[in-house]
Every structure is written in C-alpha cells, then in structure tokens.
Amino acid sequence: MNLIDLYVYEVTRLLPLKIRDDIALELHSSIQDMLSEDSTEEEIKKQLSKLGDPAKLAHNYTGRPKFLIGPAYYGHYLSILKLSLMMTLTVVLVTQIIFSLTSFSGGINPVSLLLQTSFNVVGQSFVVGAQLFFWVTIVFAFIEKSAGIRDHSSQPGSGSRWSPDDLKDVYSLPNKKRITKSKIIGKLIWTAVLAGLYFNASHLIAVFERNGAGGFESTIPIFNEDVLLSFWPLIILLIATEVALAIYKWVIGHWTRHLASINLIRNGMFIASFGVIVSRPALFNPAFISYMQDQLGQSSIELLNVLHWLVLSSILTAILYGMIDSYAGIKKAQLNVIRLFTA
Amino acid sequence: MSEIFASLATELRRGTLTLAVLSQLEIPRYGYSLVQRLEKSGISIDQSTLYPLLRRLEKQKLVTSSWDTSESRPRKYYVLSSYGKQVSAQLKAEWQKTSLELQKLLEGDRGNESY
Numbered sequence: 001m002n003l004i005d006l007y008v009y010e011v012t013r014l015l016p017l018k019i020r021d022d023i024a025l026e027l028h029s030s031i032q033d034m035l036s037e038d039s040t041e042e043e044i045k046k047q048l049s050k051l052g053d054p055a056k057l058a059h060n061y062t063g064r065p066k067f068l069i070g071p072a073y074y075g076h077y078l079s080i081l082k083l084s085l086m087m088t089l090t091v092v093l094v095t096q097i098i099f100s101l102t103s104f105s106g107g108i109n110p111v112s113l114l115l116q117t118s119f120n121v122v123g124q125s126f127v128v129g130a131q132l133f134f135w136v137t138i139v140f141a142f143i144e145k146s147a148g149i150r151d152h153s154s155q156p157g158s159g160s161r162w163s164p165d166d167l168k169d170v171y172s173l174p175n176k177k178r179i180t181k182s183k184i185i186g187k188l189i190w191t192a193v194l195a196g197l198y199f200n201a202s203h204l205i206a207v208f209e210r211n212g213a214g215g216f217e218s219t220i221p222i223f224n225e226d227v228l229l230s231f232w233p234l235i236i237l238l239i240a241t242e243v244a245l246a247i248y249k250w251v252i253g254h255w256t257r258h259l260a261s262i263n264l265i266r267n268g269m270f271i272a273s274f275g276v277i278v279s280r281p282a283l284f285n286p287a288f289i290s291y292m293q294d295q296l297g298q299s300s301i302e303l304l305n306v307l308h309w310l311v312l313s314s315i316l317t318a319i320l321y322g323m324i325d326s327y328a329g330i331k332k333a334q335l336n337v338i339r340l341f342t343a
Numbered sequence: 344m345s346e347i348f349a350s351l352a353t354e355l356r357r358g359t360l361t362l363a364v365l366s367q368l369e370i371p372r373y374g375y376s377l378v379q380r381l382e383k384s385g386i387s388i389d390q391s392t393l394y395p396l397l398r399r400l401e402k403q404k405l406v407t408s409s410w411d412t413s414e415s416r417p418r419k420y421y422v423l424s425s426y427g428k429q430v431s432a433q434l435k436a437e438w439q440k441t442s443l444e445l446q447k448l449l450e451g452d453r454g455n456e457s458y
Binding site for chain 2: 019022023025026027028029030032033034050051052056057060061063
C-alpha cells in the first residue's frame with residue numbers, strides 16, 4: 001500500500017459504510033489531480049499535509065457535532081448531576097451509618113468501627129457516583145442526539161422558533177400542569193431511598209434484637225438475600241428509567257401527552273417487576289419464617305397463608321398506585337392551556 | 344492578538360465560501376479544478392473543507408454530481424441543480440446588498456474619524 005492509499009483508508013474508515021466507497025474514489029482522484037504523473041514521496045507528503053489530519057477531514061465529511069452534550073442542555077445536565085449525586089451520597093451515608101449501628105456489638109473497638117464505616121462510605125460513594133455519572137450522561141447524550149425534545153415548549157434548543165407569545169404559555173400554564181423541581185427531587189430521593197433499602201435489605205429489613213451492648217443488632221433478615229439480589233439487573237434498569245424520567249420532566253417542565261405515556265409505561269414496568277419479585281416463593285428467609293412461628297405460635301401453613309395475603313395485597317396496592325399515578329399524569333397532560341387562559 | 348485576528352478572519356470568510364463555490368458551478372467541475380479556479384481568483388480554501396462542502400451541497404440538493412470515467416482516472420463532476428441556481432442567485436443578491444451596506448458603514452466610520 002502506498003501513502004495515498006493509506007491516507008484514503010485512514011479517512012474512510014471513520015465514515016459510514018454507505019458513503020465510504022464513493023468518497024474513497026473521489027478522494028483518490030482528487031489527490032492524484034494534485035500531483036504530477038511521477039511524484040516523489042516528498043511531493044506526495046507535501047500534498048497530503050495540505051489535506052491535513054485524516055480524522056479532521058473525516059469529521060468534515062460527516063459533520064457530526066463534536067460534543068456529547070450541547071449548550072442547550074449543559075445547564076440542565078450539571079444541575080441534575082449535582083443534585084442526584086448529593087442525594088445518593090446522602091442515602092449512602094445514612095444507610096452505612098444505620099448498617100454500622102446495627103452491627104455494633106460490644107466486642108468491636110469503636111475507632112476501628114468508625115474507620116470501617118468511613119471506608120465503606122467512600123467506597124460505596126465512588127461506585128454509586130460512577131454509576132450515576134454514567135447513566136445521567138448517557139441519557140443527556142441521547143436527548144442531544146435525538147436533536148432535542150421536540151415539543152411546543154419554549155425550552156432552548158427545542159428547535160422550534162421562540163416567540164414572545166411563548167411567554168404567555170408559560171404564564172398561563174396551570175399550576176397543576178407544571179412539574180415543580182421539588183416534586184422531581186422528592187421522587188429522586190424516594191428512588192434513592194428504595195434503592196438503598198433494596199441493596200442493603202439483609203441489614204436494614206430484618207428482625208432487630210437488643211444486644212448486650214445496649215444497641216440493636218439485625219439478626220434475621222426478612223428476605224432471602226440470594227433471591228432478592230438476583231433481580232439486580234432489573235432493579236438497575238428501573239432506577240435508570242426513574243432517573244431518565246426525572247431528567248425528562250426537569251427539561252420540559254410540564255405534563256405533556258408524551259410524558260404521560262412514558263409515565264404509563266414506567267408504571268407498568270414497575271408493577272410487573274414488583275409482581276415478579278414479590279411473588280417468588282423463596283423470597284422470604286426460612287429462618288425468618290421459623291422465627292415468626294416461634295413468636296406467634298402458628299403453624300407454618302397458617303403463616304405462609306398470611307404472607308401470601310400480604311404479597312397479594314402489596315401487588316394490588318402497587319397496581320392501584322400505578323393506575324392512579326398514570327391517570328393523574330394523563331389528566332394533567334390533557335389540561336387545556338388555551339381554554340384556561342381565556343376563561 | 345494575531346491569533347484573535349486569524350480566528351475572526353476565518354469566521355468572516357466561512358460564510359462566503361459557499362457562495363464562492365456555488366458561483367463556479369454553473370458548468371460541471373470536479374473537486375481539484377474548483378480548488379485551482381478559486382485559488383487563481385485569490386480565494387484560498389482548505390481542500391479538507393472544500394470536498395466535504397461539495398458533498399453537503401449535494402445532500403442539500405443544490406448541486407448534482409456525476410462520475411466521468413471516460414478519462415484515465417474517474418472524476419466526480421458537480422454542477423448546480425435548478426434549485427441550486429435559484430438559491431445561488433438569491434445568495435449573490437444578498438451578498439451584494441450586504442457588502443454595499445458594510446462599505447457604507449465602514450466609509451462612514453472613516454468620515455467620522457477625519458471629522
């Protein structure tokens with residue numbers, strides 16, 4: 001392969017397949033046009049350096065933006081990132097402290113316990129922070145790539161022309177239709193708390209017993225840890241969906257039909273996942289069941305019946321909640337802005 | 344200082360390149376012949392900008408292209424489409440209007456200084 005072939009290859013390998021051959025042919029003939037019939041290697045090098053960095057040339061051909069998140073969403077991106085980082089770090093801190101308090105028994109040196117706790121907090125914060133950074137960035141890059149959220153909102157970068165009349169829409173937006181930041185923050189905190197509970201379930205959702213040192217100790221986890229944690233990919237997916245939805249709400253700022261349908265899908269996902277996890281027969285820790293038998297003096301069949309009823313009613317509650325939430329979203333999306341403004 | 348000037352000058356020239364290229368495509372031309380023509384009239388254009396620009400114009404349906412394989416090496420020729428001719432004429436008028444206005448503005452400036 002000579003220099004020209006190599007150069008053309010370097011450019012075209014960065015291009016989409018569809019246009020690759022055509023550009024290769026054209027570039028080849030253009031380069032040869034620049035040169036005389038019997039060019040020395042020196043001359044070829046000189047001409048190629050005129051064309052410049054192959055990567056840059058390829059970029060000029062594709063014309064794709066060089067940024068992941070453009071100026072229109074960067075502000076939103078930073079605030080969401082800061083906010084969610086702060087929240088999850090708080091949850092990590094709180095769960096770790098509870099964790100330490102409940103595993104505190106007289107034998108351990110308080111200093112080493114403190115060290116252990118701070119070590120855990122730093123480690124978990126790092127893992128959770130990296131996950132969060134990754135997901136939030138992915139979601140925003142996706143929003144950016146899909147050329148912004150096309151909506152008739154007056155958000156910058158939404159593509160539609162802004163006119164002062166849009167201000168009227170903002171003003172006339174009924175309060176019910178608006179999504180306040182505090183609501184979004186509330187939902188995110190709730191998500192973070194649930195996630196914290198899930199991943200530390202064996203220590204936080206358990207039977208607590210008073211120990212010798214005057215503290216409480218979690219002795220018997222209520223759930224079977226292996227079964228519960230086997231659902232982690234599903235849970236991560238749910239958390240990612242929740243964060244993505246929060247970002248979407250944050251950016252558009254009010255209920256739309258589109259948002260209402262996404263909300264409906266998300267509620268469906270939540271109910272389905274909840275149902276699948278809760279209805280697993282081995283979900284409860286056998287040790288917990290026998291402990292309860294001892295405490296209540298009931299037979300295991302009676303106890304299992306009670307648990308079944310609990311599971312069933314929790315699923316029904318989840319379905320009811322999901323239906324109410326979805327319905328509220330649709331209701332809010334359908335509130336007619338213009339009519340309320342003129343009325 | 345000179346760096347700022349260079350970047351501002353590039354910015355100033357960038358918008359005119361499209362017009363310069365469109366104006367030369369009344370008859371079919373291939374990439375390198377266009378470079379030479381523009382250079383002869385004093386307009387220097389990076390080849391790494393020009394070739395992608397031609398493709399972009401084609402995508403925007405302002406020019407059409409065809410391969411000529413009759414000569415020793417195949418060449419891709421570009422020529423204005425009828426839509427391209429319209430747009431080119433509009434751009435030309437716009438440029439003449441703008442340069443006239445700017446000239447007035449700049450000369451008026453000089454008049455003030457000598458005042």
